[in-house]
Amino acid sequence: MNKIFAIAGVVIKELYRRKDFYVLFVLTALITLLLGSVNFFNDDRIARYLKEICLLLIWISALVIAITTTARQIPAERENRTIFPLLAKPVTRLEVIIGKFLGCWLAVGLALVVFYLFFGVISGSREHAWPVLKYFQALWLQWTMLAVVIALVVFGSVLFTSPAENVTICFFAVLGILLLGGHLNTAALGQKEPLRAMFYTLYYLIPHLEWFDVRDIVIYDWPLIPWLDCLLATAYAAVYVVLFVFAAWVVFRRKVLTT
Amino acid sequence: MKASRGILILLLLLAVAFSLATVLQLRTPRWTRRSASDSVLALVFGESRQLFANHFFVKADISFHSGYYPSMFDQARQAEENDNDVSHPGEEEAPKPESGFLGPPTDWIDRFGRHFRPVLHVHLQGGNIREILPWLRISAELDPHRVEAYTVASYWMRKHLGKVDEAQQFLREGLRANPDSYELLFELGSLYYDNRHDAGRARNVWLAALRLWQKQEPGKSQPDNLALDQIAVHLAHLEEQEGNLDRAVEYFEMAKRVSPDPPQLQRQIDEIKQRQPRAGSLSPR
Numbered sequence: 296m297n298k299i300f301a302i303a304g305v306v307i308k309e310l311y312r313r314k315d316f317y318v319l320f321v322l323t324a325l326i327t328l329l330l331g332s333v334n335f336f337n338d339d340r341i342a343r344y345l346k347e348i349c350l351l352l353i354w355i356s357a358l359v360i361a362i363t364t365t366a367r368q369i370p371a372e373r374e375n376r377t378i379f380p381l382l383a384k385p386v387t388r389l390e391v392i393i394g395k396f397l398g399c400w401l402a403v404g405l406a407l408v409v410f411y412l413f414f415g416v417i418s419g420s421r422e423h424a425w426p427v428l429k430y431f432q433a434l435w436l437q438w439t440m441l442a443v444v445i446a447l448v449v450f451g452s453v454l455f456t457s458p459a460e461n462v463t464i465c466f467f468a469v470l471g472i473l474l475l476g477g478h479l480n481t482a483a484l485g486q487k488e489p490l491r492a493m494f495y496t497l498y499y500l501i502p503h504l505e506w507f508d509v510r511d512i513v514i515y516d517w518p519l520i521p522w523l524d525c526l527l528a529t530a531y532a533a534v535y536v537v538l539f540v541f542a543a544w545v546v547f548r549r550k551v552l553t554t
Numbered sequence: 555m556k557a558s559r560g561i562l563i564l565l566l567l568l569a570v571a572f573s574l575a576t577v578l579q580l581r582t583p584r585w586t587r588r589s590a591s592d593s594v595l596a597l598v599f600g601e602s603r604q605l606f607a608n609h610f611f612v613k614a615d616i617s618f619h620s621g622y623y624p625s626m627f628d629q630a631r632q633a634e635e636n637d638n639d640v641s642h643p644g645e646e647e648a649p650k651p652e653s654g655f656l657g658p659p660t661d662w663i664d665r666f667g668r669h670f671r672p673v674l675h676v677h678l679q680g681g682n683i684r685e686i687l688p689w690l691r692i693s694a695e696l697d698p699h700r701v702e703a704y705t706v707a708s709y710w711m712r713k714h715l716g717k718v719d720e721a722q723q724f725l726r727e728g729l730r731a732n733p734d735s736y737e738l739l740f741e742l743g744s745l746y747y748d749n750r751h752d753a754g755r756a757r758n759v760w761l762a763a764l765r766l767w768q769k770q771e772p773g774k775s776q777p778d779n780l781a782l783d784q785i786a787v788h789l790a791h792l793e794e795q796e797g798n799l800d801r802a803v804e805y806f807e808m809a810k811r812v813s814p815d816p817p818q819l820q821r822q823i824d825e826i827k828q829r830q831p832r833a834g835s836l837s838p839r
Contacts (some may be wrong), residue, residue: 337717340690509670512672514621520670
């Protein structure tokens with residue numbers, strides 16, 4: 296376990312040494328503050344448009360950070376040939392995969408905490424209310440969703456030859472699931488066989504990441520999601536994480552690392 | 555020496571760029587046929603503004619429903635966009651579990667997924683109505699000819715938020731961009747009548763709206779009869795309040811021709827006629 300945490304620690308250090316997070320955070324803050332300064336009919340209690348835009352930017356930024364950070368982990372180790380000294384130590388390939396996954400997930404979690412703190416301050420300053428539990432649920436569910444995304448990208452990084460290829464494919468896959476995943480069943484109903492069966496198979500196979508997007512609950516002040524549902528959603532995501540990490544390990548353990 | 559020459563060249567280039575900018579600034583609007591008053595949004599989005607304006611108007615309706623809205627993949631979306639509730643302010647209803655566009659869950663994924671999204675049909679109430687205003691403002695900024703954005707925003711501001719001055723100013727902005735809009739004039743008249751209690755000015759504005767309607771609509775295959783009904787009925791009530799019963803009857807008759815409920819208007823006409831002094835009787839003028 297210590298070896299996994301050691302590898303994860305290196306990934307976390309990499310995130311705060313690189314500029315990606317800072318740039319995205321400053322951009323998010325800048326756009327939100329700029330829009331917050333706009334005067335709509337002399338009413339300074341209007342908050343939901345700001346919450347909506349800020350959360351959208353947080354979602355985009357978190358996805359960018361998660362996918363780009365994860366996609367370069369293993370290819371960079373191979374390119375710099377640091378993978379060899381790493382594997383020369385008593386570290387298994389499974390530990391490398393889990394360490395990389397865990398590092399990226401924790402790093403993105405740290406970034407999310409900063410983003411949500413900013414969101415909380417902005418939202419609280421407008422609404423004069425602090426629904427901390429709701430923000431925690433939103434953060435937790437988004438972080439859980441990102442675990443699936445990161446595991447998918449780790450799998451992609453041992454499957455595809457270049458990080459750019461991996462980033463592009465994963466971005467499209469994740470956006471596709473977020474936008475269309477929940478509607479595949481409705482789309483299937485309008486199709487004839489065998490297309491209908493294909494749509495349904497895809498519908499049941501893909502991880503339903505759209506569940507974890509609870510922005511509307513936060514923006515429009517709906518009541519808290521039952522904690523049991525959050526737990527079940529977390530377990531659902533955990534299954535996909537294990538599946539993708541395992542698949543990544545299966546491919547990685549037989550991979551010839553010399554180029 | 556080399557460094558100072560470099561700085562001098564840089565300064566010279568800056569001076570040339572500045573001079574060119576001052577000359578070109580005056581000429582470019584003529585080349586692009588763009589008026590100097592065009593906003594930054596107009597500059598950035600061009601004609602695609604109208605598309606975005608529609609998107610933001612729909613956002614106002616989504617906000618009005620607190621996020622409970624058909625997605626672009628639901629069949630109900632088109633119907634909801636065409637007949638959005640934010641434009642029908644009179645219809646207020648209590649929250650109810652929705653079996654509408656969502657329908658019953660088709661499978662366990664669908665059923666479980668509904669725990670993470672709004673599933674109740676609600677409308678914003680009280681001061682929360684203010685949350686729709688930014689979207690309407692942006693929609694109007696993007697497409698100043700979207701009259702509905704002005705009228706809807708004005709209605710909610712003056713009726714529910716007590717922002718009469720802001721509503722009037724926004725309507726004036728709308729009228730500057732759409733001087734021939736009877737809808738805007740009707741809403742402005744309502745503001746004068748309901749909020750300013752200025753019947754004289756309301757009458758003038760509503761009469762202007764009526765004239766515009768009569769100029770624009772009768773030739774159309776599907777004239778906007780609802781607007782005529784509203785203008786005429788409001789004018790009728792105003793005249794009734796002012797004691798001009800003959801004119802009130804005239805306007806009610808006008809409204810009756812296009813109203814979806816003529817018997818109701820006929821009853822009002824009958825009531826007024828009963829109150830009218832009989833011909834030949836002495837009446838103070």
